Amino acid sequence: MLKWYEKNANNNDVVISSRVRLARNLETYHFPSKLTKEIASRIVHEVEDIVLKASSSHYFERMDMEALSPLDKVAMVERHVVSPNFVQSSIPTGLILSEDESLSIMINEEDHLRIQSISNGFNLEEALQNANHIDDLLEEKITYAYDERMGYLTACPTNVGTGLRASYMIHVPALETTGKLQFILEAIGKFGLTVRGIYGEGSQGRGSVFQISNQVTLGHSEEEIIENLTSVTNQIVEQERSLRKKLLSEKRMQFEDAVYRSYGALTYARILSSNEAMTLLSDMKLGYELGILNFEHTEPINIYGLMTCIQPANLQKEMKRELKIEERDMARATFIRQNLPKIKT
Numbered sequence: 379m380l381k382w383y384e385k386n387a388n389n390n391d392v393v394i395s396s397r398v399r400l401a402r403n404l405e406t407y408h409f410p411s412k413l414t415k416e417i418a419s420r421i422v423h424e425v426e427d428i429v430l431k432a433s434s435s436h437y438f439e440r441m442d443m444e445a446l447s448p449l450d451k452v453a454m455v456e457r458h459v460v461s462p463n464f465v466q467s468s469i470p471t472g473l474i475l476s477e478d479e480s481l482s483i484m485i486n487e488e489d490h491l492r493i494q495s496i497s498n499g500f501n502l503e504e505a506l507q508n509a510n511h512i513d514d515l516l517e518e519k520i521t522y523a524y525d526e527r528m529g530y531l532t533a534c535p536t537n538v539g540t541g542l543r544a545s546y547m548i549h550v551p552a553l554e555t556t557g558k559l560q561f562i563l564e565a566i567g568k569f570g571l572t573v574r575g576i577y578g579e580g581s582q583g584r585g586s587v588f589q590i591s592n593q594v595t596l597g598h599s600e601e602e603i604i605e606n607l608t609s610v611t612n613q614i615v616e617q618e619r620s621l622r623k624k625l626l627s628e629k630r631m632q633f634e635d636a637v638y639r640s641y642g643a644l645t646y647a648r649i650l651s652s653n654e655a656m657t658l659l660s661d662m663k664l665g666y667e668l669g670i671l672n673f674e675h676t677e678p679i680n681i682y683g684l685m686t687c688i689q690p691a692n693l694q695k696e697m698k699r700e701l702k703i704e705e706r707d708m709a710r711a712t713f714i715r716q717n718l719p720k721i722k723t
């Protein structure tokens with residue numbers, strides 16, 4: 379089965395994916411930071427039992443976190459399945475994952491439960507629906523830590539209330555190169571939103587990929603949070619699209635030159651770091667979406683899928699062995715050459 383990021387989606391020229399995550403805790407236990415290993419392990423088994431026994435339209439698998447190699451764990455972080463903190467946890471953790479990796483439940487991350495649902499493209503409704511489905515399923519069997527006045531209780535006060543963080547992963551090369559993204563970053567806090575790098579909190583944007591999400595969960599309903607985020611994201615999408623058109627009409631030759639140079643480097647380079655590859659693939663994605671690059675493939679081209687496969691740990695998994703940095707950069711260039719769609723001449 380294809381992973382969510384390998385599938386093609388409509389309407390994903392700017393919004394690559396939509397994510398909802400719900401933070402939940404079990405009423406009868408301390409938050410994870412105060413748990414003994416024994417209790418943490420009990421929670422893992424309790425939750426796994428409930429989810430795996432419940433009839434569900436999605437196929438779930440229980441991942442044995444202790445059996446996974448460090449490389450497997452980092453590869454999962456790169457694929458946005460788990461957070462970096464989760465794979466470094468000092469207490470027993472659990473992970474339940476759907477086959478296409480769009481749905482996951484992290485057990486004993488910062489909260490007992492982190493339910494995550496990702497949808498390809500601009501589709502937060504679907505992500506919310508799927509997350510709520512798992513939430514309802516768990517709530518039938520588990521009593522959550524909940525306060526009538528405050529809502530869901532969580533380890534970090536910023537998650538109290540709905541426990542919901544909604545986000546869009548966006549590709550905004552035109553806003554970034556013209557410096558306009560900086561203004562957006564400065565203004566966005568007023569709307570209760572934040573922009574983070576490609577791997578969430580504390581990470582940098584790479585290949586002009588960022589994430590925009592709600593900062594506060596208290597005092598607003600799920601619908602309000604999503605409506606606010608979607609309306610601001612719509613404005614960003616419109617600005618990015620009109621800036622792309624403007625750049626293309628005012629500087630077409632420079633634009634085409636930059637796109638073809640990047641495609642040329644991807645086609646012929648023998649050594650590529652992941653940062654450089656991300657920048658070149660970002661140019662290629664932009665050139666493809668603006669109709670500068672026309673590929674032989676009749677099917678839509680999924681460039682974000684390629685961006686994921688060339689990340690250090692996923693590349694090593696693809697090569698089925700551990701590689702030193704220099705070997706990795708060579709393997710990345712070869713992998714890209716072999717998987718790059720051909721342009722029509």
Ligand SMILES: Nc1ncnc2c1ncn2[C@@H]1O[C@H](COP(=O)(O)OP(=O)(O)OP(=O)(O)O)[C@@H](O)[C@H]1O
Pocket residue numbers: 395396397399455458459460461488496537543545546547574576577578579589591
């Ligand atoms: N729209 C999205 N599509 C795919 N992955 C996403 C999206 N938004 C966030 N992620 C991924 O989810 C993970 C967690 O992101 P982030 O740190 O922002 O969130 P969080 O779960 O809300 O955690 P915390 O509450 O601890 O800040 C990261 O790997 C991030 O890349």
